[in-house]
Amino acid sequence: MDIRLIQGMQWNPSSPTSAQPPSKAPDQGSFGALLERVLEETNRLQLEADAAVERLMTGRGENLHQAMIALAKAEVSLQFVIQVRNKMVEAYQELMRMQI
Amino acid sequence: MDLGVIFSIAGSGLEAQRVRMDVIASNLANAQTTRTPEGGPYRRRDVLFVTTPALPGTFQSALEAALRQVQVSRVVEDPRPFPEIYQPGHPDADERGYVQLPNVNILEEMVNLMAASRAYEANITILNTTKAMALRALEIGR
Numbered sequence: 630m631d632i633r634l635i636q637g638m639q640w641n642p643s644s645p646t647s648a649q650p651p652s653k654a655p656d657q658g659s660f661g662a663l664l665e666r667v668l669e670e671t672n673r674l675q676l677e678a679d680a681a682v683e684r685l686m687t688g689r690g691e692n693l694h695q696a697m698i699a700l701a702k703a704e705v706s707l708q709f710v711i712q713v714r715n716k717m718v719e720a721y722q723e724l725m726r727m728q729i
Numbered sequence: 730m731d732l733g734v735i736f737s738i739a740g741s742g743l744e745a746q747r748v749r750m751d752v753i754a755s756n757l758a759n760a761q762t763t764r765t766p767e768g769g770p771y772r773r774r775d776v777l778f779v780t781t782p783a784l785p786g787t788f789q790s791a792l793e794a795a796l797r798q799v800q801v802s803r804v805v806e807d808p809r810p811f812p813e814i815y816q817p818g819h820p821d822a823d824e825r826g827y828v829q830l831p832n833v834n835i836l837e838e839m840v841n842l843m844a845a846s847r848a849y850e851a852n853i854t855i856l857n858t859t860k861a862m863a864l865r866a867l868e869i870g871r
Contacts (some may be wrong), residue, residue, distance in 0.1 A: 694743040698736050698856065705732060705863045712867045 667713070671706040678703040734796065735859045736840035738783050742852040747775045748801045749845045753838055760833040763821045770821075772832040773807035807832055 682693035762771040783796035817826035
């Protein structure tokens with residue numbers, strides 16, 4: 630094994646490694662981007678439901694039915710994400726079962 | 730999420746009926762009020778509903794432009810005349826001895842209250858049915 634091959638791999642200490650996710654930003658239209666958007670939307674609905682319930686509990690400014698609507702929207706969105714995860718896991722397991 | 734349109738339309742219906750019930754409660758509470766800050770007895774109030782576009786925007790399909798939310802445009806006063814009863818000892822009696830009472834009919838208000846309550850429940854049924862449909866749709870292929 631030629632030792633000069635090892636010198637090709639250099640450790641660059643100046644590259645930021647900690648605060649960045651692996652630099653595979655998914656291109657627009659790929660499944661990863663779609664999943665990210667869905668997760669962001671679900672998160673937004675969850676936060677909105679939390680805020681609505683808090684406003685309802687601390688006094689006027691929120692109606693009961695508005696808070697319940699926000700909770701229902703968040704619940705449906707979360708169930709959708711759970712189903713997407715289930716399907717992805719199922720597809721992965723199906724692929725793993727394939728004989729080489 | 731395409732549920733947002735249905736939820737906001739039904740939510741606007743719930744809000745409008747709630748405002749209507751507020752006004753009905755005001756009428757019922759003041760059914761015997763003979764003195765108000767602006768003079769005279771309490772005049773019955775009612776709400777006016779108006780439609781607003783459910784999906785605001787200029788470039789819409791025909792369906793999106795037809796969807797409408799409801800909103801309370803304003804609270805109007807009932808112009809019907811006040812009933813008068815003869816009660817000379819009342820502090821608010823005029824020189825003939827008649828006292829003007831509010832033009833609030835208790836039976837009419839109770840019927841309006843029941844109608845508002847049923848409309849509220851109908852909107853809630855829409856919300857529940859829509860959410861049940863969405864959760865059932867998530868079971869496709871299970």
